[in-house]
Amino acid sequence: MTIRLTTLDNGLRIVSEARPMLETVSVGLWVDVGSRHEPAPLNGVTHCLEHMLFKGTERRTAQDIVLEIESVGGHINAYTSRDHTTYYARTLKDDLPLAVDILADILMNSVFDEGELTREKDVILQEIGQAQDTPDDIVFDHLQSVAYPDQSLGWSILGTPDTVRSFNRDALFSFMADKYRAGSIIVAAVGNLDHDRLVDMARSRFSGLPSGRREADATARYAPGCMVEQRPLEQVHLALAWPGVAHKAPEYYATQIYSTILGGGMSSRLFQKIREERGLAYSIYSFSASHADTGLLGVYAGTSPDQAETVLSLIEEDVQGLAAGATLAELASAKAQLKAGLMMALEATGSRMEQLGRQMLIYGRVIPTEEILMSLDAVTPDDVAAVAVRMAESGTRALAAVGGGPVEDLLKAA
Amino acid sequence: MTIRLTTLDNGLRIVSEARPMLETVSVGLWVDVGSRHEPAPLNGVTHCLEHMLFKGTERRTAQDIVLEIESVGGHINAYTSRDHTTYYARTLKDDLPLAVDILADILMNSVFDEGELTREKDVILQEIGQAQDTPDDIVFDHLQSVAYPDQSLGWSILGTPDTVRSFNRDALFSFMADKYRAGSIIVAAVGNLDHDRLVDMARSRFSGLPSGRREADATARYAPGCMVEQRPLEQVHLALAWPGVAHKAPEYYATQIYSTILGGGMSSRLFQKIREERGLAYSIYSFSASHADTGLLGVYAGTSPDQAETVLSLIEEDVQGLAAGATLAELASAKAQLKAGLMMALEATGSRMEQLGRQMLIYGRVIPTEEILMSLDAVTPDDVAAVAVRMAESGTRALAAVGGGPVEDLLKAA
Numbered sequence: 089m090t091i092r093l094t095t096l097d098n099g100l101r102i103v104s105e106a107r108p109m110l111e112t113v114s115v116g117l118w119v120d121v122g123s124r125h126e127p128a129p130l131n132g133v134t135h136c137l138e139h140m141l142f143k144g145t146e147r148r149t150a151q152d153i154v155l156e157i158e159s160v161g162g163h164i165n166a167y168t169s170r171d172h173t174t175y176y177a178r179t180l181k182d183d184l185p186l187a188v189d190i191l192a193d194i195l196m197n198s199v200f201d202e203g204e205l206t207r208e209k210d211v212i213l214q215e216i217g218q219a220q221d222t223p224d225d226i227v228f229d230h231l232q233s234v235a236y237p238d239q240s241l242g243w244s245i246l247g248t249p250d251t252v253r254s255f256n257r258d259a260l261f262s263f264m265a266d267k268y269r270a271g272s273i274i275v276a277a278v279g280n281l282d283h284d285r286l287v288d289m290a291r292s293r294f295s296g297l298p299s300g301r302r303e304a305d306a307t308a309r310y311a312p313g314c315m316v317e318q319r320p321l322e323q324v325h326l327a328l329a330w331p332g333v334a335h336k337a338p339e340y341y342a343t344q345i346y347s348t349i350l351g352g353g354m355s356s357r358l359f360q361k362i363r364e365e366r367g368l369a370y371s372i373y374s375f376s377a378s379h380a381d382t383g384l385l386g387v388y389a390g391t392s393p394d395q396a397e398t399v400l401s402l403i404e405e406d407v408q409g410l411a412a413g414a415t416l417a418e419l420a421s422a423k424a425q426l427k428a429g430l431m432m433a434l435e436a437t438g439s440r441m442e443q444l445g446r447q448m449l450i451y452g453r454v455i456p457t458e459e460i461l462m463s464l465d466a467v468t469p470d471d472v473a474a475v476a477v478r479m480a481e482s483g484t485r486a487l488a489a490v491g492g493g494p495v496e497d498l499l500k501a502a
Numbered sequence: 503m504t505i506r507l508t509t510l511d512n513g514l515r516i517v518s519e520a521r522p523m524l525e526t527v528s529v530g531l532w533v534d535v536g537s538r539h540e541p542a543p544l545n546g547v548t549h550c551l552e553h554m555l556f557k558g559t560e561r562r563t564a565q566d567i568v569l570e571i572e573s574v575g576g577h578i579n580a581y582t583s584r585d586h587t588t589y590y591a592r593t594l595k596d597d598l599p600l601a602v603d604i605l606a607d608i609l610m611n612s613v614f615d616e617g618e619l620t621r622e623k624d625v626i627l628q629e630i631g632q633a634q635d636t637p638d639d640i641v642f643d644h645l646q647s648v649a650y651p652d653q654s655l656g657w658s659i660l661g662t663p664d665t666v667r668s669f670n671r672d673a674l675f676s677f678m679a680d681k682y683r684a685g686s687i688i689v690a691a692v693g694n695l696d697h698d699r700l701v702d703m704a705r706s707r708f709s710g711l712p713s714g715r716r717e718a719d720a721t722a723r724y725a726p727g728c729m730v731e732q733r734p735l736e737q738v739h740l741a742l743a744w745p746g747v748a749h750k751a752p753e754y755y756a757t758q759i760y761s762t763i764l765g766g767g768m769s770s771r772l773f774q775k776i777r778e779e780r781g782l783a784y785s786i787y788s789f790s791a792s793h794a795d796t797g798l799l800g801v802y803a804g805t806s807p808d809q810a811e812t813v814l815s816l817i818e819e820d821v822q823g824l825a826a827g828a829t830l831a832e833l834a835s836a837k838a839q840l841k842a843g844l845m846m847a848l849e850a851t852g853s854r855m856e857q858l859g860r861q862m863l864i865y866g867r868v869i870p871t872e873e874i875l876m877s878l879d880a881v882t883p884d885d886v887a888a889v890a891v892r893m894a895e896s897g898t899r900a901l902a903a904v905g906g907g908p909v910e911d912l913l914k915a916a
Contacts (some may be wrong), residue, residue: 154768161842210781217736322631367624426573
């Protein structure tokens with residue numbers, strides 16, 4: 089497994105890991121543009137752009153794009169996050185040139201046909217409807233809007249029905265021309281491949297991209313607060329968040345370890361107390377979400393409306409309890425879980441490709457696995473205690489709830 | 503990659519594939535017992551049993567079970583389907599003995615503590631609540647109950663709140679003693695492992711299992727029909743099904759190919775017509791679900807309430823249209839997609855372990871990949887046309903709908 093990195097003259101970077109024993113290859117375009125880079129009237133435009141890149145180029149119709157890749161058994165897709173947009177394909181090894189050709193074609197030569205845009209906006213409205221109908225999905229949108237009020241980081245990735253309806257061809261074109269610059273794009277590939285041939289393909293297709301990078305992010309400002317939405321549901325879906333860590337924060341790994349101890353697995357404190365000892369939830373877990381400048385450390389739980397206040401108190405109790413210190417066994421277990429999880433993710437080409445693309449965008453380099461393992465090992469009990477004390481003393485938190493019963497009462501508990 | 507199979511004296515089978523270049527290993531216990539093997543008053547007992555096997559053994563508390571595996575960075579979990587129950591773990595390669603020891607311990611020595619059972623029933627009630635709150639999940643339970651009325655194959659895997667509340671320790675014990683027999687259990691492992699050592703471990707731990715197999719399935723009887731549930735949602739979630747194929751049906755592969763052409767990918771007929779040409783849905787896909795004696799060939803779509811009848815008509819139109827024959831290009835593309843999908847799944851230890859376990863339970867042997875590729879290649883246009891004509895002429899179908907708007911009108915369209 090050999091990692092190689094090449095930078096083209098315009099700044100586009102190509103990173104690959106060759107795995108000659110495999111039959112397949114995963115390749116992705118990682119673009120350093122997400123919904124947080126949108127102005128308010130264009131909320132959702134990054135995601136709409138991601139959809140429209142599949143709707144036809146100068147050489148290919150929308151149908152050609154998927155037909156060509158699927159007719160050789162490959163697949164192609166994309167997704168948008170708050171920070172990044174990713175276009176990716178997976179194919180048998182011999183079809184990597186086709187995958188790169190198509191990914192490059194949709195990035196460089198999309199035509200944004202007006203009729204296609206009209207229909208695709210309808211598809212996105214359906215996607216918004218589907219997300220609205222999924223309470224343990226939408227509760228995280230609510231949480232984000234509480235934690236980052238009146239800021240792009242707090243908006244929905246999909247946009248609102250109104251903003252989506254307002255998009256036109258010119259808005260998409262100029263947003264893309266402004267943001268999609270060679271310095272903000274990574275080509276990442278893992279599998280049975282030859283790096284030099286990958287670079288040749290990329291050079292011939294992406295050289296026309298303008299150099300430079302998009303402008304820097306505005307700094308996000310976390311705020312505590314509460315948002316509850318009453319719906320006729322069986323459960324109340326609760327999502328809470330405290331201030332977390334940015335990607336490059338010194339306490340990044342200590343925070344990962346803290347989150348693992350709090351609610352990362354079935355042996356975690358929250359899972360044991362709320363599910364195993366009390367039977368109050370089926371799904372309960374913690375998460376740590378990081379961005380360039382900020383992050384959230386949070387918890388999700390789905391419970392009965394009449395138990396929601398109890399669950400909130402128990403979560404608070406565990407957060408306070410951890411400030412008294414995790415045990416050395418918990419610390420060792422959390423490290424082992426994170427280290428083994430990393431080794432497992434490395435074995436799948438798709439997740440390894442994702443890791444390479446993300447690391448290049450976030451850190452500007454591929455972080456050796458050995459370095460991550462050492463960083464985890466280097467975290468001391470004091471480092472984790474510092475995170476725990478900060479959590480316990482932060483006092484306020486962001487809370488979102490969607491569900492049945494008198495959820496307004498949660499406002500009092502919040 | 504060497505596949506080896508060993509049968510113990512009591513009939514328990516151990517199948518493994520060694521991948522010495524990897525750092526991890528996936529191991530699972532595949533039990534040939536699912537919710538369809540339940541009597542009506544015990545609907546949900548298979549799933550409850552699956553939960554209770556994590557609640558303590560003679561040597562380990564519930565917390566020990568997860569702590570021991572997570573403290574070395576591994577994870578352990580389980581799931582229940584209509585046909586099978588699977589207990590699995592993934593660990594670093596050196597921890598395979600621990601994983602096997604724990605999986606064997608929970609299977610052989612669980613104590614079903616009454617207090618644990620009381621709490622775990624609460625957890626399952628929360629799990630039922632969560633499933634109820636997920637419309638594109640629950641619509642498939644409704645579809646199953648329409649297609650297989652008054653039969654165990656039509657019931658929910660989770661059971662109902664009433665049946666779950668009624669379970670007691672004796673019911674779990676006797677269900678398990680009756681069904682969990684050595685001939686109905688497979689130990690499957692893929693990764694960095696030594697087959698002979700795996701067999702030694704399994705022999706020392708599973709020899710106490712009674713030989714024999716559970717009794718044969720009752721034959722399921724498909725029925726057309728309709729079930730609609732009105733809820734205040736943005737979308738209507740539609741699930742339709744026609745009679746499909748059993749696992750060993752001669753037309754098994756032709757049916758997979760048909761389903762792929764109809765709605766298997768982004769180039770499929772349904773995706774192109776309903777999403778790409780009309781913008782009527784975000785999610786639309788077909789599926790083929792097989793059991794020992796029966797199967798369903800179906801379609802899911804999420805759309806707006808006012809477009810539901812149109813979407814149903816368009817699906818019907820595509821089913822009728824395919825009876826006129828797929829193109830040779832569609833046939834070739836579907837074969838390529840299924841073949842490449844198989845190669846991709848082989849590369850992940852978890853999905854390969856799943857494939858080995860399922861094949862052993864269903865076919866009694868590991869099917870060589872080459873044989874599956876040849877079976878797909880051997881499917882002729884006439885074979886697919888036969889499936890298409892049968893679909894188009896079947897006339898009636900099972901339909902379930904959950905969603906907003908006047909869904910009762912769908913009864914008329916059904």
